Amino acid sequence: MPDADAQLDATGLVCPEPLMLVRNRVREMASGAVLHVLATDPSTGRDFQNFCRFMGHELLAEERDGDRFEYWIRKG
Numbered sequence: 001m002p003d004a005d006a007q008l009d010a011t012g013l014v015c016p017e018p019l020m021l022v023r024n025r026v027r028e029m030a031s032g033a034v035l036h037v038l039a040t041d042p043s044t045g046r047d048f049q050n051f052c053r054f055m056g057h058e059l060l061a062e063e064r065d066g067d068r069f070e071y072w073i074r075k076g
Contacts, residue, residue: 001036001061001064001070001072002032002060002061002072002074003032003034004035004036004072005030005033005034005035006025006029006033006034006035006036007035007036007037007038007068008021008022008025008035008036008037008038008042009038009040010022010037010038010040010041011038011040011068012040013039013040013041013044014041014043015041015047016047018037018039018041018044018047019044019047019048019051022035022037022048022051023051023055023071026055026057026073026075030034030075031074031075031076032073032074033074034060034072034073034074034075035072035073035074035075036070036071037070037071037072038068038069038070038075039068039070039071040067040068040069041068041069042069044061044069044071045069045071048062048071048073052073052076054065055076056076057062057073057074057075057076058073058074058076059062059071059072059073060072060073060074
């Protein structure tokens with residue numbers, strides 16, 4: 001998976017909290033930086049895809065391991 005510049009643990013949180021935390025963290029990052037996100041809410045896949053598309057970021061990868069989801073987002 002891509003190397004990450006920052007990590008955000010949103011495990012145990014439900015919509016819209018993971019998305020709001022990601023939005024705030026990405027806002028603080030430099031363009032091109034990669035954020036690695038851990039989550040347990042299944043709706044985060046859809047939320048993060050839409051967030052990246054609308055905000056000009058790139059969803060580099062996503063993985064699922066049981067009830068745990070991982071995402072790598074590059075700031076646009």
